[in-house]
Amino acid sequence: MPPLSARRLSLTLLLLAAVLVLTLGLCSSFGSSGYTLLDLLGAGPGGADGEPGGGAALAATMILRLRLPRLLMASIAGAALASTGAVFQAILRNPLADPYILGISGGAALGAFAATAAGLTALLPLLPVRAVAAFLGAALTVALIVALSSVRGRLASYPMLLVGVVTNTVYLAVILFIQTLVEMSRLRGLQLWMVGSIPTESYSTLAPLGALVLAGVAAMVLLGRDLNLMCAGEEAARSLGASVGRARIAAIILASLVTAAVVSVAGPIGFVGLIVPHAARLLFGPDHRLLVPASALCGAIFLSVADTAARTALAPTEIPVGVITALLGGPFFLWLYRSQRGSSYFE
Amino acid sequence: MSDASSEGRAARQAPPPVLAARGLSFTHCGAPAPLFEDLSLRIGSGEFLGVLGPNGSGKSTLLRLLCGILSPDRGEVLLGDRPLGDFRPRERARLVGIVLQEARVLFNFTVLEVVLMGRAPYLGIWGMERAADFAAAREALRIADLQGMEERHLHELSSGERQRAMIARALAQEPRVLLLDEPTAFLDLRHSLEIYEILDRLNRGHGLTVVAVSHDLNLAARHASRLVLLDRGRLAADGPPSAVLTPGTIRRVYETEADVTLDPATGAPHVIPRAPCRDSSPTAC
Numbered sequence: 053m054p055p056l057s058a059r060r061l062s063l064t065l066l067l068l069a070a071v072l073v074l075t076l077g078l079c080s081s082f083g084s085s086g087y088t089l090l091d092l093l094g095a096g097p098g099g100a101d102g103e104p105g106g107g108a109a110l111a112a113t114m115i116l117r118l119r120l121p122r123l124l125m126a127s128i129a130g131a132a133l134a135s136t137g138a139v140f141q142a143i144l145r146n147p148l149a150d151p152y153i154l155g156i157s158g159g160a161a162l163g164a165f166a167a168t169a170a171g172l173t174a175l176l177p178l179l180p181v182r183a184v185a186a187f188l189g190a191a192l193t194v195a196l197i198v199a200l201s202s203v204r205g206r207l208a209s210y211p212m213l214l215v216g217v218v219t220n221t222v223y224l225a226v227i228l229f230i231q232t233l234v235e236m237s238r239l240r241g242l243q244l245w246m247v248g249s250i251p252t253e254s255y256s257t258l259a260p261l262g263a264l265v266l267a268g269v270a271a272m273v274l275l276g277r278d279l280n281l282m283c284a285g286e287e288a289a290r291s292l293g294a295s296v297g298r299a300r301i302a303a304i305i306l307a308s309l310v311t312a313a314v315v316s317v318a319g320p321i322g323f324v325g326l327i328v329p330h331a332a333r334l335l336f337g338p339d340h341r342l343l344v345p346a347s348a349l350c351g352a353i354f355l356s357v358a359d360t361a362a363r364t365a366l367a368p369t370e371i372p373v374g375v376i377t378a379l380l381g382g383p384f385f386l387w388l389y390r391s392q393r394g395s396s397y398f399e
Numbered sequence: 400m401s402d403a404s405s406e407g408r409a410a411r412q413a414p415p416p417v418l419a420a421r422g423l424s425f426t427h428c429g430a431p432a433p434l435f436e437d438l439s440l441r442i443g444s445g446e447f448l449g450v451l452g453p454n455g456s457g458k459s460t461l462l463r464l465l466c467g468i469l470s471p472d473r474g475e476v477l478l479g480d481r482p483l484g485d486f487r488p489r490e491r492a493r494l495v496g497i498v499l500q501e502a503r504v505l506f507n508f509t510v511l512e513v514v515l516m517g518r519a520p521y522l523g524i525w526g527m528e529r530a531a532d533f534a535a536a537r538e539a540l541r542i543a544d545l546q547g548m549e550e551r552h553l554h555e556l557s558s559g560e561r562q563r564a565m566i567a568r569a570l571a572q573e574p575r576v577l578l579l580d581e582p583t584a585f586l587d588l589r590h591s592l593e594i595y596e597i598l599d600r601l602n603r604g605h606g607l608t609v610v611a612v613s614h615d616l617n618l619a620a621r622h623a624s625r626l627v628l629l630d631r632g633r634l635a636a637d638g639p640p641s642a643v644l645t646p647g648t649i650r651r652v653y654e655t656e657a658d659v660t661l662d663p664a665t666g667a668p669h670v671i672p673r674a675p676c677r678d679s680s681p682t683a684c
Contacts (some may be wrong), residue, residue: 053550055512058527119500145505277519277526283505284516290468292572293492293520338506341527 056339064336064343072127075353079360080119083367087111091216122252125317126359126373127352129250130324132265132314134343134351136307137325138332142279142340143303144212145286150325151311154197154216157320158223160312161246163189165227168242169234183316190312193219195305226307248321250359261313265270268310269348275303276341276364283338319384321355321374325380330388411652417444417608418465418495418576422474424434425464434460434632437474442576442610449604449623450612451643453653454630458612459500462578465610466497478576492520496569497578502561504553510564511549514539517571532571539570543597557591567595577601579611583618591615595622620644628652650676 054060081088091111137150144154167173167185175181201211204215227246248292253261278299281289289296315321328351329343334348356372358380362373406552420440421559426433441464442448463469465476467483476483477677478494486494495573496517504513512564517539518532540546543563548556553564562582570579579598583591595618601607613619617624620640628636631654649657649670656673 055508055509055515055533056527063525142505147505251475274525277522280508281516283508284513285501285503286501287463287468287499288501289464290488291492291495292568293489294515295488299597333506337512338508340511 053330053337056337056342061342064342065345065349068346068353072353073351075311075356076120076123076127079123080115082360082364083114083119087114088219089115090292095236098330114339118252120364121255121258122250123356124358125253126250127353128258128265129263129314129318129321130351130353130355131269131348132310132327132351133321133324134328134332134354135269135272135313135348136200137351138329138344139275139279139303139307140342141329142282143300145282146213148326149213149231150329151193151307152213152320152322152325153220154306155193155223156197156216157315157322158220160186160190160195160315162223163187163192163286165230166222166243169184169230169346186316190253190308190315194308194312198301198304198318200236229368244372245319245398247372248319248377249356249370249372250318250362253317254293257317261354264313269345271306271309272303273341274343275299275306276339276344279303279344280338319374321377323374323377324351324355327384327388330385333387417479418442419477420465420474421477423464423471423476424473425460425469425471427460428580433472435464435471436632438632438634439503440627440634440637442608443574444608445606446603446608446610446625447598447623448608448610449619449626449640450610450629451614451616451619452477452629452635453630456652457632459580460627461629462580462610466495466578467491468497471650489520492572492574494574495576495578496572496578498562498569500580500584502558502565504653506551507552507554509549509566510540510545510551510553510556511536513553513564514567514571517568520572534598535573536567538572539567540607542570543567544602545595557590559586559593561593562586562590563597566594574607576608576610579609581612583613583615591618598622598644599609613649616644616649616670617662617667620669621662621665641668644670 081090087110091108093108112193133151133298140149140151140154141147143149163185164182164348166189167181172179172185197212197215200215201208278289278294278296281292281294282296282299284292286296298398305361311325328345332343332350336342337351355377359378362376401590419442420438423435423438423530424437432568438461440461450461452458464471465483467476467486467488470484475503478486478491483491500644505641509647514536515528515532518528518535521532522528537549540549543566545560545563545567548560548564556564566577566579566582577598582594582598586594598611599622602609611619611623623640625638626636627634628642633651636648644659645668646657649655649659649672654676656676658671658673660669660671661667662669
């Protein structure tokens with residue numbers, strides 16, 4: 053693969069954006085009601101009732117109010133998790149790093165669980181208590197990771213993973229403890245959220261969330277050159293002129309913000325942040341100036357397709373999307389590990 | 400070099416320092432005692448300096464202080480006539496290149512992509528590499544004898560080729576000083592000689608100042624114009640190879656009995672180690 057050029061960068065991103073639009077169009081045509089985009093345009097055979105051409109209004113409700121917002125939510129979540137996964141893997145120099153493994157997603161889950169169990173969501177029904185609590189849980193986890201992984205004012209990569217693994221285990225224990233204390237009816241809805249599921253949000257929720265993720269990804273792209281250098285090792289990166297400490301802190305804050313915002317809505321969806329960056333690396337090369345935005349677009353495509361499969365495969369029963377991503381992601385990662393064993397890819 | 404007047408004469412004859420350590424003190428994190436206390440060293444423009452010393456004597460740390468990866472607790476490093484700390488990191492990286500022992504890069508970067516990393520100090524935040532950057536990288540690959548390997552992944556190369564790729568990355572920085580931390584560690588005889596031949600060409604042909612840390616006394620003596628011998632953070636000897644590599648200094652610093660002959664081809668001293676000193680006092684072995 054030739055080194056990155058402005059032409060290859062723009063062509064690849066345009067192509068991926070086109071594939072994303074196509075995916076959203078196709079996926080919005082799948083659903084148990086049977087309406088497709090053609091019905092929306094008034095040219096289709098109709099929905100489940102089979103009324104030719106007469107289902108446009110129903111199709112509009114079904115597609116524009118239910119399926120499309122959910123698909124957009126899946127795209128935003130996929131873009132956020134995959135791009136932050138690519139960033140975490142570079143700054144921690146660890147191919148296993150992603151928001152899920154570092155405990156950031158777990159922190160968000162505990163925040164949401166604790167707030168709901170404490171009855172705050174019922175007490176303040178008009179406020180987005182769960183989202184705010186999830187965000188605080190993620191932010192506190194990041195603060196904990198940064199505080200415990202700092203050596204002489206510098207963040208060390210290996211302790212970050214250790215802290216992440218330990219906090220994840222503790223969070224899970226606390227969540228299970230809360231479950232035993234609180235009656236199940238109060239935690240209704242959280243079980244599905246805990247394994248990761250894409251909710252159907254209003255456009256007024258999607259717009260700010262999408263803008264935040266877009267801004268976060270754009271800012272992370274600006275760190276791309278320093279992320280490349282960090283893959284050569286911290287000392288090498290310093291010798292090549294990277295401000296490693298500053299770039300790492302900026303990347304951690306950005307990636308955590310983006311993750312927390314998405315997890316607070318969609319729950320801790322695993323494997324997207326782990327496998328999508330690896331797949332994008334194999335397809336487009338390891339240069340983070342392309343890898344970060346390409347991972348975002350691939351993540352959006354992947355989670356849109358996975359969520360469509362989740363809501364249609366066993367319709368009307370819905371499978372949590374986290375189950376689909378884990379079932380696809382686990383075998384892919386094991387294949388990648390086996391195929392790259394012996395190279396420096398995982399060293 | 401203990402005689403003040405001869406030191407003064409040597410300083411007047413020496414080329415102007417491109418890099419100088421002045422009164423450096425440094426303690427490793429958690430170490431009970433400082434490694435360096437008031438260490439000073441001048442490296443002249445165009446010199447080929449070999450840095451020798453036993454394990455733990457501070458060779459690698461000195462190199463990291465000289466290129467700004469580490470900062471001294473006290474004292475300063477001067478690059479030209481400016482303190483190294485006054486340079487912006489990217490500006491510093493355009494003047495000083497370092498080849499570290501770590502010759503691996505995570506993920507599937509190609510040789511050309513790795514060498515292009517050496518152009519990072521020349522790129523802006525939005526910057527993509529331009530024709531001049533590709534030309535510099537390809538020239539560095541040519542000097543390092545890696546033509547035709549651009550598209551290969553770094554992990555596919557042999558240890559010697561990988562080390563040359565690291566040298567090429569540092570050369571792509573177009574530095575005035577090239578620092579190398581044990582560039583021939585883990586390499587066999589042929590690959591070690593190849594590395595030093597490249598360094599010779601860079602030093603003599605391109606006038607590049609080279610500072611190489613080495614455990615191989617004979618290779619260093621053969622190629623360097625000046626050697627410094629470190630012993631537990633102190634400068635035990637500093638001067639031309641024949642003055643530094645004597646049975647006495649080797650006994651004192653390495654606690655090893657050795658014969659020193661002259662290499663008939665180059666006239667450089669050639670060390671033949673005989674036996675480690677058995678007594679705790681190296682002078683008694």
